[in-house]
Amino acid sequence: MDENVIKQIQREGADALLDVGVSVPLKAFRLPFRKNPVVLRVTMKRPYLSGQIRFARTYLSLGVTSEQMWNFGKEEEMNFIAWHGKELGRMIAYTICRGWWSRHLLLWPTAWFVRNFMEQQYLVGAVKRFVSLMGTDPFIPIIRSAEMTNPMKLRLSQKRKGS
Template structure:
């Protein structure tokens, strides 16, 4: 059964806008958890997120095929980057990213299970991309003021 790609794109956009809730830590003597919400970062945060992801040197498709041993090795080598990527999706502002993301990444490493961090980072990595910029680039290319218009006649004189 083939799904409409536009519906999948809209579902991804909605999920990124609403966010993904991540259990931070359990409140003692209750069953409640303090939860943090990961949302789509601003462009500066997306650029930093992309840099961190590319430094790992592993693609999303390769991560999907990891065995348990490979998952543990990945988290041992790139655990700090993964927690930093998740922190960038929680602290999304221009100043809060620089001020609090390192502290939040440290807290995430020590208080959140690695399964949640790995699943959350993989969820956001598959949803984030350049699709939203394609329409902007397409509209800019059609309205490029430097491109000659075919409706104008060539004049023998300059402008």
């Protein structure tokens, strides 16, 4: 594998393990007497297991693979948003409303707000990123590395003495 790809996988794996999340601009408001707009941002994090199951069900109902999503042209992307915009908004809401209470109370208002106020480029980009992070592929090199650095296994320098 290419060195950049390996570093990208390690970075994504570390972010997922640390549960850092991705900060996405939701809506920019222009206020009078202010030069720059005020940007309302939300942090999208990996949902807990029940949210991941719902996210996966919603994603699988779309009938598209991750590779197809990354290779969309402008026409295909617009068509995809037209047909599946409500599901995309719900998937993003699952990453914002992670807990049981927030998912049951705030999921639908959050999904509505995302559909009506989030810019299209952020909507599709966020879904693409989280679909790629939901699998176990980024963790395979990390698991192999952890197997190689087993603390119970004798090191090369310790074979003679055994300590």
